[in-house]
Amino acid sequence: xxxxxxxxxxxxxxxxxxxxxxxxxxxxxxxxxxxxxxxxxxxxxxxxxxxxxxxxxxxxxxxxxxxxxxxxxxxxxxxxxxxxxxxxxxxxxxxxxxxxxxxxxxxxxxxxxxxxxxxxxxxxxxxxxxxxxxxxxxxxxxxxxxxxxxxxxxxxxxxxxxxxxxxxxxxxxxxxxxxxxxxxxxxxxxxxxxxxxxxxxxxxxxxxxxxxxxxxxxxxxxxxxxxxxxxxxxxxxxxxxxxxxxxxxxxxxxxxxxxxxxxxxxxxxxxxxxxxxxxxxxxxxxxxxxxxxxxxxxxxxxxxxxxxxxxxxxxxxxxxxxxxxxxxxxxxxxxxxxxxxxxxxxxxxxxxxxxxxxxxxxxxxxxxxxxxxxxxxxxxxxxxxxxxxxxxxxxxxxxxxxxxxxxxxxxxxxxxxxxxxxxxxxxxxxxxxxxxxxxxxxxxxxxxxxxxxxxxxxxxxxxxxxxxxxxxxxxxxxxxxxxxxxxxxxxxxxxx
Amino acid sequence: xxxxxxxxxxxxxxxxxxxxxxxxxxxxxxxxxxxxxxxxxxxxxxxxxxxxxxxxxxxxxxxxxxxxxxxxxxxxxxxxxxxxxxxxxxxxxxxxxxxxxxxxxxxxxxxxxxxxxxxxxxxxxxxxxxxxxxxxxxxxxxxxxxxxxxxxxxxxxxxxxxxxxxxxxxxxxxxxxxxxxxxxxxxxxxxxxxxxxxxxxxxxxxxxxxxxxxxxxxxxxxxxxxxxxxxxxxxxxxxxxxxxxxxxxxxxxxxxxxxxxxxxxxxxxxxxxxxxxxxxxxxxxxxxxxxxxxxxxxxxxxxxxxxxxxxxxxxxxxxxxxxxxxxxxxxxxxxxxxxxxxxxxxxxxxxxxxx
Numbered sequence: 148x149x150x151x152x153x154x155x156x157x158x159x160x161x162x163x164x165x166x167x168x169x170x171x172x173x174x175x176x177x178x179x180x181x182x183x184x185x186x187x188x189x190x191x192x193x194x195x196x197x198x199x200x201x202x203x204x205x206x207x208x209x210x211x212x213x214x215x216x217x218x219x220x221x222x223x224x225x226x227x228x229x230x231x232x233x234x235x236x237x238x239x240x241x242x243x244x245x246x247x248x249x250x251x252x253x254x255x256x257x258x259x260x261x262x263x264x265x266x267x268x269x270x271x272x273x274x275x276x277x278x279x280x281x282x283x284x285x286x287x288x289x290x291x292x293x294x295x296x297x298x299x300x301x302x303x304x305x306x307x308x309x310x311x312x313x314x315x316x317x318x319x320x321x322x323x324x325x326x327x328x329x330x331x332x333x334x335x336x337x338x339x340x341x342x343x344x345x346x347x348x349x350x351x352x353x354x355x356x357x358x359x360x361x362x363x364x365x366x367x368x369x370x371x372x373x374x375x376x377x378x379x380x381x382x383x384x385x386x387x388x389x390x391x392x393x394x395x396x397x398x399x400x401x402x403x404x405x406x407x408x409x410x411x412x413x414x415x416x417x418x419x420x421x422x423x424x425x426x427x428x429x430x431x432x433x434x435x436x437x438x439x440x441x442x443x444x445x446x447x448x449x450x451x452x453x454x455x456x457x458x459x460x461x462x463x464x465x466x467x468x469x470x471x472x473x474x475x476x477x478x479x480x481x482x483x484x485x486x487x488x489x490x491x492x493x494x495x496x497x498x499x500x501x502x503x504x505x506x507x508x509x510x511x512x513x514x515x516x517x518x519x520x521x522x523x524x525x526x527x528x529x530x531x532x533x534x535x536x537x538x539x540x541x542x543x544x545x546x547x548x549x550x551x552x553x554x555x556x557x558x559x560x561x562x563x564x565x566x567x568x569x570x571x572x573x574x575x576x577x578x579x580x581x582x583x584x585x586x587x588x589x590x591x592x593x594x595x596x597x598x599x600x601x602x603x604x605x606x607x608x609x610x611x612x613x614x615x616x617x618x619x620x621x622x623x624x625x626x627x628x629x630x631x632x633x634x635x636x637x638x639x640x641x642x643x
Numbered sequence: 644x645x646x647x648x649x650x651x652x653x654x655x656x657x658x659x660x661x662x663x664x665x666x667x668x669x670x671x672x673x674x675x676x677x678x679x680x681x682x683x684x685x686x687x688x689x690x691x692x693x694x695x696x697x698x699x700x701x702x703x704x705x706x707x708x709x710x711x712x713x714x715x716x717x718x719x720x721x722x723x724x725x726x727x728x729x730x731x732x733x734x735x736x737x738x739x740x741x742x743x744x745x746x747x748x749x750x751x752x753x754x755x756x757x758x759x760x761x762x763x764x765x766x767x768x769x770x771x772x773x774x775x776x777x778x779x780x781x782x783x784x785x786x787x788x789x790x791x792x793x794x795x796x797x798x799x800x801x802x803x804x805x806x807x808x809x810x811x812x813x814x815x816x817x818x819x820x821x822x823x824x825x826x827x828x829x830x831x832x833x834x835x836x837x838x839x840x841x842x843x844x845x846x847x848x849x850x851x852x853x854x855x856x857x858x859x860x861x862x863x864x865x866x867x868x869x870x871x872x873x874x875x876x877x878x879x880x881x882x883x884x885x886x887x888x889x890x891x892x893x894x895x896x897x898x899x900x901x902x903x904x905x906x907x908x909x910x911x912x913x914x915x916x917x918x919x920x921x922x923x924x925x926x927x928x929x930x931x932x933x934x935x936x937x938x939x940x941x942x943x944x945x946x947x948x949x950x951x952x953x954x955x956x957x958x959x960x961x962x963x964x965x966x967x968x969x970x971x972x973x974x975x976x977x978x979x980x981x982x983x984x985x986x987x988x989x990x991x992x993x994x995x996x997x998x
Contacts, residue, residue, distance in 0.1 A: 216784070224778045241786065395852070403846070410697060412760075415782050416836075419843030529700075627845075627853060629820055629834035636770050636839035637813040 153199055164189050166342040171197050179313045179334040183341045186318045186464030191218060194280045194314055198253060203277035207256045210283050210295055215256045229253035233261055246270045259297035262304055276311045284315035288327035292457045292570050296541055302331045319344055319457045321593055344460055344592050348467045350474040351584045351604040362478050370399050373446045374616040375427040380462055382451040382490060384408045387430040394428060402428035433462060442469040449477040454491050455570035456591055474614045479578050491567050495560045496535045504539050505549050583607050646860035647706055649736035652729055655716055657686045660724035661969045668703055671695040673752055675900055677932045680939045685968040685989050689749030694866055740860060743867030744827055751870045754893055758873055760788045761889045763837055769809040770839035782838045815883050819872055828868040899940055906933035931983050938990040946987040954980060958988040
């Protein structure tokens, strides 16, 4: 059969992107596969397409709820109905119905913690799994920038599923991480497809500034000059809001803030506006992904640097998916390092949160002892992030008592912070580096730069003129008139 | 204009210095507790119950602090009072922008979201169909809503073709928006948020900016128009067959907490408070809370069984004489009457405002 035919029928693409076909073929040859594909090059296609040629189910382990939701949404839009994400967004009823009809689904997304739930796992095991996909596989390694202890259970899960063909996917993994992936998933003989993390069409630039005020000036100057659409990354929602507002006031927009503080309906509207180029600039927080495949993002500006190079690659990877020339600019002030350190620590539960959590559990246990309930994980409450909450529970459930819980969790956090600090140093060194940035970036991922091209990075020399806008047409925003808009929406001819 | 200030000051004014600042927050975000429901009814604030669920708790605290600092309000241990200068600020803020007329959170907060989501998704689907487009990102991600609209479309498609359906919806919307306009509601606020074929709707921030109003005001005006639509559609089903069928599965706009429902069922079987408490293994005071909640929410529920007419009369007179809704003050005056009776009577004293 022809892969291209399915590619067109199911995905409406006429050709594969670099790297995809080999991976798909390896899966179809029933080989366990470890694949590295840079962000923005179509990772999900690598398991979705073979799914159509395999008999059983494709089970995808994915770490973040928002990512899962986006994937499912995209597949449904494409017309695939046999897809579902089993997570806390489902009501109790829905979850029951999904599990009862588990054989009706072709693609099931699930989090690494939920797959460990005995009841759910039993249900899933009752259906033959043809392909097991471990997305963001670097999470299995404690050398990775995003280690998640739940991933360590996936080796056992795989065995209990009868060792189905397995695809471990990630955008970035150095050799030690790659080895960990193979080791913990028991797939030592996996075929490996390691693609370069390089995105040659994205130019790299770092602008060092004195302080916050100058940074802002630079930002506005850049936005004025660069051709959009663009994404600006901030470390706080508040700042994202402020800058979006100011950009609009200065008529540099249309811009909007996009982060977890914006309600879901508004977020969908903003995504759509961005997709249709009605919005020119998104002011986003790095913690928040965007559920839209926008091909023509021309620039990324980091108002604050991320805390490691992996995240940096991920974020700049949203630019230039269409292969056209794009640029990633990082604004950096010396005291940003303090902010980064703070960010780094806030990923994990703080001492105050750990105490607060223990107190609540103590109270709950007291109440539960009366009616003999087992502690049950609840939805993420205000004041905690998804990651913090999961970690607290993970350690809480696996501890003898409160002291044991606190000690184990704190020592885990200390260990993680030590590794994260090394990562932070790495990106700081990269920022300070005076040679070719691309070469240095690739070196961090144990690659060597292959070819030289124009507009590589600021240290190699950049011709900024090709990113600057020719007198862009400013879209006139008309005042809202419901009669007109309603007629327009319903394609009704209006008499004037 | 900062309408958030106005909204908070207005609630404090209505609370007559008898409630805490938390009570304001609970009221606006629609906390489902007997206390908050009581507050809404006793202090004539039903229309503002749950009209600002998207309120940010931190922003609320910041705003309250600012109001305190500028001397508009005085916060003591348990209560918050509006000062004279606060009253002035309030009337200035509200001049030209009174609280939108048809806002009725008490009655519609439960169904407004449902109605809005079904409507906006339906419009997106129909207008995409007009361009033979079936692949698009739904503006509503909630699966029960998506499934409901799909089923609804399936039923309607047996009667109308796509074009007829779309045209009928357009005409109903056009008619209702004209009625809205005649009743001082602004349909722009609703229509700007609709999403169509390759035309994403605008967010509340964007619409407020364009209309040059404060975002809080926009949100209230949006809800007011929506509430007015729901009310009109509800009363004139015959005129709006398509729109009213979006709410056909809703019987009553008010809902009790599930525990109160349970108690209500026992009451209907003729059980008394003690019996229910014993059977449900709950405290007597909890059952009494349930009954107060039922009295607040169900206009058809009579309190006669619990409070004799002459006692009711004495309590009503005391409330009018003392000019307060404060339980303690009323109880001190009527030493021989229990709290439960007073609460029940207070819950029914506002019936006129209920619908």
